[in-house]
Amino acid sequence: MKFQIIEEEINQLKTHLAFLEKRLKEIQQNCDHHFKGNQYYETFIKCNKVNVLYY
Numbered sequence: 232m233k234f235q236i237i238e239e240e241i242n243q244l245k246t247h248l249a250f251l252e253k254r255l256k257e258i259q260q261n262c263d264h265h266f267k268g269n270q271y272y273e274t275f276i277k278c279n280k281v282n283v284l285y286y
Contacts, residue, residue, distance in 0.1 A: 255278075258278055259275075259278045259280040262275060262277050262278040262280070263277065265277065266282075268282075268284070270284060270285060271283070271284055271285045272284055272285075
């Protein structure tokens with residue numbers, strides 16, 4: 232019976248994580264991007280989004 236409770240909690244956390252990831256993506260898309268970085272990548276100061284510039 233205890234495993235059912237744990238599975239339910241895992242499912243709730245997955246749902247909450249998916250919500251937070253979606254919200255973060257929305258915030259990053261609407262951010263006024265000022266960045267710091269180097270020739271390989273840039274990190275946006277406000278939202279911490281990373282753009283890779285060199286592969």
